[in-house]
Structure formats: structure tokens, C-alpha cells
Amino acid sequence: MFHEFDVDESYLYNEAFISFVLKHEKKLRSFYRRSLLRGKEILPTIQGLLVEDGVSDLFIYLSMVESGFSTDAISPKKAVGLWQFMPTTAKDYNLTVCHSYDERCDTVSATSAAINYLNKLHKQFGKWYLSAIAYNCGEGCVSRAIKRAGTDELSVLIDGNLKYLPRETRQYMKKILLLAMIGENDTLDFDNETDEKLENRLIQVDVLSGTPLKEIARLLKMKEEKLLSLNKSLKEEIIPQERPTYKITIPIDKVYAFYLRYPLPDKKRVFKSHMISHTVALGETVESIAKLYDVDAEEIITSNHLKNDFLVLDSLLVIPVNKKIFDKISK
Structure with missing residues (x-):
């Protein structure tokens, strides 16, 4: 499992990591279960997007650490969403943030942006664990740490005595690895496509601007609150007017009802x-x-x-x- 982060399996026996596991495992197991319950409907979608773009689905645990799978999570530093994008980074990766909607809260848009960012970091640093570290503390911070340490070895960079990286970042990488261990040992088995998981998959569809969400919910025969919970990027209960069409997220088992009952924005109906x-x-x-x-x-x-x-x-x-x-x- 560790190799998917480019981490040598021997790190499992690192004394500092063992100490971290013994101290934090109970608390993180509880956090893991709460996060899993919160994100059960969006996990297959996130995993599918990661794998489709060549990023290990174990990076799901990076999102778990960032937000606990809360699509509208807000940090004290004003980072928002599943992947905790700051406004400037969101703009760099084409996520729209305006008065009526915030794509950082959209599962598909935010995950796609995070994938692009992680791939960019991997191209820059060459190892996935360095991508994760840079995601947390920034590219400059990682570059300086590697230069000071004279190596990019994980155990050296996150050594608590040497302190090449901020304490938060040292803990961050250990949390991701421990949660991945918990998740894999608990056999989440994201690759096993059960009927239940297929029902929980999400898909994006185009709707006309100005359409009330309650009208779409009525067409799909689902509760408005449920549809709203899947589209927390919308700050009002109506499709924004800023552009002709807008993508919303619906359960994949509602896609047939959508295409049969909703007038497609495209003229080629x-x-x-x-x-x-x-x-x-x-x-x-x-x-x-x-x-x-x-x-x-x-x-x-x-x-x-x-x-x-x-x-x-x-x-x-x-x-x-x-x-x-x-x-x-x-x-």
C-alpha cells in the first residue's frame, strides 16, 4: 500500500511513525468512521476520478484529512471544500468562486482541480508523498526543506527532531498514511463494484440558468434537501444566472429520469x-x-x-x- 505514495514499506517500522500510530490510532479510527459515513455517497465518484487521471485512489485519504469528506468545509484560513482550496489556488485551477456559487464545494469540479494540482506537484517533485506534503505546506516550503536536508527521504523530512518541515505538515503525512492503513485493513474495497455502490455514484448534468432546484427535485422524484446536499456549491436554491447553463450533481440512478423529463439546454433535443x-x-x-x-x-x-x-x-x-x-x- 505504501508504495502507492512512493513510500518504502520499511517506513512502517520507523520508530517515530510507530509512536504516532500508538498515540493517535484510536482517535483517527473514530475520525475515519465519521468521515466515511459523511462521504459514503461521493466516495465512488472521487475514487473514479482519481483512477481515471492516473492518481492513486489512496489519495482519497488526503481529502479525508483535509475535510473529513465535508463538501462545504471551511478552515480558519478560509480554505473551502473537500480539498480545501484557497481562493487564489481555486482561481489557478479554474474553480469559479462568486456570490452565487462556489465550485470548491462541488465534488467533481473540486476533485478534478485537486487531481490537476497533484499531478503538477508530482511532475515537479517526482514522488507522490512529496506531492502530498507540498499540497499541505506549499511548493516553496518543500523545495527549501529538501535543500536543507540534502535529501528528499520521507523519514528525514518529517523527522520531529530535525524539523525541516512545519509540525502540521509532519503530522499531516503521518495521518494520511495511518488513515490509509486503517481504510485498507477495514477493506473498503472501492474497486468492488457492488450494486449499492453503483446506486451511490454521482453524475453531472447540464441545466438551464434560473431553474429552481425544487423543480429539478420534483422531476427526479427526490427530496429537495437531498439534491441541495449534493450541490453545496450553490449558495441559493436556484441555478445561477451568470451563464446559460450550469452543471449540477445528481445520483446516477436518477439520470434516466433527468433526460426523459428535463428539456436539454442543447437545441438538438x-x-x-x-x-x-x-x-x-x-x-x-x-x-x-x-x-x-x-x-x-x-x-x-x-x-x-x-x-x-x-x-x-x-x-x-x-x-x-x-x-x-x-x-x-x-x-
């Missing part, structure tokens, strides 16, 4: 009466999938709000089909 899901396999294209279900490729692009015909392996598509095809597949 799909009028098929049924929707089916399709997971993209190796070698498949929009054209080949369209041929498989006897639909127009443009209908697939429109229904899934694709910018082009590029597909990501194992991603989920919604395919609009007629009743005949739907009945055939359902049998």
Missing part, C-alpha cells in the same frame, strides 16, 4: 422514449456504439454532453433508444 446505460469498452467509438444500438452518433454526443467524439475507457454513457431496442436489451 433527443426525443427517444427510453434510456439505457453503456460502459465504454476498449476500441469502441461513438460511431460503433451508435451502430450497436441503431441510433445516431450525434444523439449519443448530445445526451452525454460530450465536447467531441472522444471516449474514455470504462466511462458510463446514456444511450437514447426506441422501445423496440429497449425491450430487446431488457430481455
Whole structure:
């Protein structure tokens, strides 16, 4: 497990780390359980985004340390969201923060930004544990610590006696590793796609500006409070007016109801009466999938709000089909 952070397994037997585990394990186990309960609906989405972009899903534990999986967490320093972005960093990674909405509170947008930032840090420092450390204390702080220490060895950088890094950062990396140990030993098994986990997955869809959330909740036959809890980036109970359309998050098991009942912002409205899901396999294209279900490729692009015909392996598509095809597949 440690190797996914580029940490040598021998660190498990480091005296300082053992001392940290003995002192903090009970408290962090309790924190872990509370965080897991709070984030149970968004965890599969975060994990999927991490893996899709080449970052270990164990970086989920970095988000856990940052926010306890509270999408609208606010720190004393005014960092916000799952990944605790400061306003300036949010701007650098294209997260919109304005009077009516804050994308730092949006699961998909904030996670995508965090992935971009972590990948940038990994490219700069070459090791994932250095990326995590820099995420906490900044790139300059890590660069100076490595220069002073004459090494980028983890045990040296976070040594409590040498103090190359701030105490908060030394504890930060140990917390991530300990929570990862707790999580993996408790067999979270994020890779095991059970029906329950599929039901808890989230997806983003485009809605028109000015649309009341309660109207969307009514169309989806779900409680307004539930929809609001999934879209804490919205500061009011209405879709912002600043741009023509806005992405909101809904449970993936509501996506069929959404596309059947909500008028798509795109003029190329799909009028098929049924929707089916399709997971993209190796070698498949929009054209080949369209041929498989006897639909127009443009209908697939429109229904899934694709910018082009590029597909990501194992991603989920919604395919609009007629009743005949739907009945055939359902049998």
C-alpha cells in the first residue's frame, strides 16, 4: 500500500511513525468512521476520478484529512471544500468562486482541480508523498526543506527532531498514511463494484440558468434537501444566472429520469422514449456504439454532453433508444 505514495514499506517500522500510530490510532479510527459515513455517497465518484487521471485512489485519504469528506468545509484560513482550496489556488485551477456559487464545494469540479494540482506537484517533485506534503505546506516550503536536508527521504523530512518541515505538515503525512492503513485493513474495497455502490455514484448534468432546484427535485422524484446536499456549491436554491447553463450533481440512478423529463439546454433535443446505460469498452467509438444500438452518433454526443467524439475507457454513457431496442436489451 505504501508504495502507492512512493513510500518504502520499511517506513512502517520507523520508530517515530510507530509512536504516532500508538498515540493517535484510536482517535483517527473514530475520525475515519465519521468521515466515511459523511462521504459514503461521493466516495465512488472521487475514487473514479482519481483512477481515471492516473492518481492513486489512496489519495482519497488526503481529502479525508483535509475535510473529513465535508463538501462545504471551511478552515480558519478560509480554505473551502473537500480539498480545501484557497481562493487564489481555486482561481489557478479554474474553480469559479462568486456570490452565487462556489465550485470548491462541488465534488467533481473540486476533485478534478485537486487531481490537476497533484499531478503538477508530482511532475515537479517526482514522488507522490512529496506531492502530498507540498499540497499541505506549499511548493516553496518543500523545495527549501529538501535543500536543507540534502535529501528528499520521507523519514528525514518529517523527522520531529530535525524539523525541516512545519509540525502540521509532519503530522499531516503521518495521518494520511495511518488513515490509509486503517481504510485498507477495514477493506473498503472501492474497486468492488457492488450494486449499492453503483446506486451511490454521482453524475453531472447540464441545466438551464434560473431553474429552481425544487423543480429539478420534483422531476427526479427526490427530496429537495437531498439534491441541495449534493450541490453545496450553490449558495441559493436556484441555478445561477451568470451563464446559460450550469452543471449540477445528481445520483446516477436518477439520470434516466433527468433526460426523459428535463428539456436539454442543447437545441438538438433527443426525443427517444427510453434510456439505457453503456460502459465504454476498449476500441469502441461513438460511431460503433451508435451502430450497436441503431441510433445516431450525434444523439449519443448530445445526451452525454460530450465536447467531441472522444471516449474514455470504462466511462458510463446514456444511450437514447426506441422501445423496440429497449425491450430487446431488457430481455
